[in-house]
Amino acid sequence: MSNTHRIRWIDQQIRNKEYPNCKIIADHFELSLRQASRDIEYLRYSLEAPLVYNHDHQGYEYQHEAFSLPSLFISQEDRDAIYFVARYYQQANSTQAQRIADLLLKISGESTESSSYNVSLPGLSLNQSLISRYRQVDRAIQTHHKIQIKYHSESKEVTVRIVHPYEWYQVQTNYYLVGYCEKRQDIRFFRLDRIRRLIPLNETFQILPSFQSGKIKSFQLPPLRKPFHAVVQWKKSVILPDDFSHKFKQMESFRFDIEFYQSSDLFSSLIQLHIPFTILDPDWLNEQLVRFLDQFYPK
């Protein structure tokens, strides 16, 4: 039973001087009292109906008869869908898209203040469960409320986690929630369509000071390209710091296999250790090192 139908029924009851109240509504539609009171709130605040409680009749009536439901009555589900579409358009890098976003937000009854996620517009999926999950997460992002999610990873592992949702991130056609995972005690990406269940929690959170939205690329998903591997040797035992910006594997006490995508990044990281090193493999990397150093120590 949709919200539209109930609202129309309540409106008709009021007009017929039946003075419906939350219990009558709940009994009629087999709802909880809480849901019934939400319908009353919706009628009063979203549709701006002049509702007053008549104590004599123990039910609701209209303060003045001039009110009528809008001819274009948008249910909560519709509002969620419109809001979802508006958010998509809001994130497009286009003036026209922004205008459409503002218009849709007004229709959905939301504020037109935008938070820029700086992602590009993909194809649109209007899967209802995806939309309502998106809406729940988005609300939690805005109000800084934690959420509990049941999540299916790519390897099909199912976990239940409490997440502090920070913002959205997009790669190709997929939306990812970026947030702090209490289970892993670290920032993680969660693909929206892999969130199977979501429970908003009452607890709020603070965004980690070390998290910078603009630097989200440092957390980015693995690049499409495969990395290079360098074998680097030092003359003495070395412990690479925890925040060393390349994945590494210790081969022997003085020798490491280090993953990198660009040689200049690797050289910068190695030089910052202030410990002389030798590159054993690949050969071409030594030539690149010479060129890199030439920039700073030209002949």
Next chain:
Amino acid sequence: MKKVLDQAHMTPAWCSYAGSMYSVLQSSGLWKEEFWKLYGLSGMAFQFIVHEDCCPSSVTVYDWVNGHYHAMDRLGVFTTCEELFYSKYLHTFSMMQKHCVQNIKQSIDQGRVVIVWAPTPCLEFGLIKGYDEENQLLITEAVNDPHPDPLPYDNLGLSEVPILYCQFVLDSSPIDINKAVYQSLRFGLNEWNKENHIQPQYACGKKAYDYLIQSMENQRLNAFGLSYILAVYQESKQTLHQFLEWVGLSNPSFSGLEEAAMLYQQIADYFKQLTTLWPFQPSLKQEASPQKEIRAKIKELAQKAKERETRAMKVIEKAIQNG
């Protein structure tokens, strides 16, 4: 087995495709004249595309397959290409990579460098000038780096904008220079008058000026993109001046083009002023918005350039009709 064509080097040019073309054709002996003449005769210099927010992608959003084929064709060069947009849902992407690598090695063995999209992290066209079969690496060169890291075979086409694009030079035939000039001018005129570009957020030709001018009122103006676009098109407008001057002097079939050449000199000067007002800086942030006074000045200069180029195109149209 390792083979590198040491004689081939990337030509520094704001239009990286044109620079790549020049490098490929020069190194294989198929072009022996100046860069500006190639850039003009191929028609590429007439390309003028602007995104509504001046996104830096403006310069490269067009039909690469047909556009580059025709550009080479105007020079009498026969090419083929492969183009595939990466998607993780493709089953055969790696097969396409292997197919392209095979063709690349064959081309290198025949002494011909290959044009490729983004062989390095720099999102521009570049060259593949060698390969190292033992280590499965392609030796590349980019517009901003003569000695970049090699590109593993498995990473071909997997840049930040993952489009696998390779163009191979196969053969050439002599051209009738008058016909080639006609085709270049005709292409330029069509580009100028085009109503719709391949994507609605982008405009080309005279409408590109409108987007550039309107973007000055736009809060979402991409500051880095603006600086880049201005630099690229300053080069192309300057090239068109040289090209049209040469055509006017050396081809009596196209009379009246001296006036167009002169107008393009003025247009190039306006763009020079634009690049001085808002110079290219690689580290410029997208959000670093030009101030109101600079926007007003850019708008003014763009309007003047548009007026001049409109007149120039009328001259070109007349010259084509008379030619």
